[in-house]
Amino acid sequence: SQQGEEDPQALSIQEGENATMNCSYKTSINNLQWYRQNSGRGLVHLILIRSNEREKHSGRLRVTLDTSKKSSSLLITASRAADTASYFCATVHGGATNKLIFGTGTLLAVQP
Amino acid sequence: DGGITQSPKYLFRKEGQNVTLSCEQNLNHDAMYWYRQDPGQGLRLIYYSQIVNDFQKGDIAEGYSVSREKKESFPLTVTSAQKNPTAFYLCASQQGNTDTQYFGPGTRLTVL
Numbered sequence: 058s059q060q061g062e063e064d065p066q067a068l069s070i071q072e073g074e075n076a077t078m079n080c081s082y083k084t085s086i087n088n089l090q091w092y093r094q095n096s097g098r099g100l101v102h103l104i105l106i107r108s109n110e111r112e113k114h115s116g117r118l119r120v121t122l123d124t125s126k127k128s129s130s131l132l133i134t135a136s137r138a139a140d141t142a143s144y145f146c147a148t149v150h151g152g153a154t155n156k157l158i159f160g161t162g163t164l165l166a167v168q169p
Numbered sequence: 170d171g172g173i174t175q176s177p178k179y180l181f182r183k184e185g186q187n188v189t190l191s192c193e194q195n196l197n198h199d200a201m202y203w204y205r206q207d208p209g210q211g212l213r214l215i216y217y218s219q220i221v222n223d224f225q226k227g228d229i230a231e232g233y234s235v236s237r238e239k240k241e242s243f244p245l246t247v248t249s250a251q252k253n254p255t256a257f258y259l260c261a262s263q264q265g266n267t268d269t270q271y272f273g274p275g276t277r278l279t280v281l
Binding site: 061066087088090092097098099100101102105145149155156157159160161162 | 173200202204209210211212213214217227257259261263268269270271272273274275277
C-alpha cells in the first residue's frame, strides 16, 4: 500500500498552543495536500504544497515539505477549540491520473 | 461540503441486500471519486471516473459497482459480494486541471 502515515495518531493541547502534526510518504510526489475532517463529516481542503516548494503559509497554517525525507508537517498556530478535528495528508504521485493517496490521520483535540 | 450532495446521511440494510449510494455535484467537475473510511484509517479509493461514461477501479473495488451516465452523478452500489460493507462512504469531485478534491458530507452505511 502506498498509504502514508501520520504522527501522532492523536494530539491534545490547550487553546492558544501550537499544534504540529507530521506526515510521511513512500514514493516521490507531485504535490502534497492537507485536509481537515470534522467528526462524521466530509473532508475540507486546507492547503497544497508542490514538490518544488519547501514551505507554505495560509492564515494560521504553516506547511513544510522535505522531499529528501519524504515527509511534511502541518503547524497550526494559536489553536482554537474550533480547530478540533482530524487532519489528513494526501499525496499526488506521477502518472496519468491525479489520484490522492491519504494518510491515516491525526486526531487533534483543542481544550478550551 | 461545497456543491456535492450525498444521500442518505445514514443507511441501514440487511446482509445480502444490494444498496445504492447517491452522489451529485453541481460544480461542473469532470472527475468524481468514491472513498471508504473505516475507524482509525485514512480514506481508501473504491472507484473513480475522470469523464462521463468511463470509470476505473481504485484500490478496493471488489464488491462495489458504479456508473457515470451524467457528469453530475456518480452513484455507488454496494453489492452483497462486499464482505464487510459497514463503513463511512465519501464522494468527491475534482476539476481536471487541479489536484484539489471537494468532498460531500458522506453516507454512513450499516449492514445488520
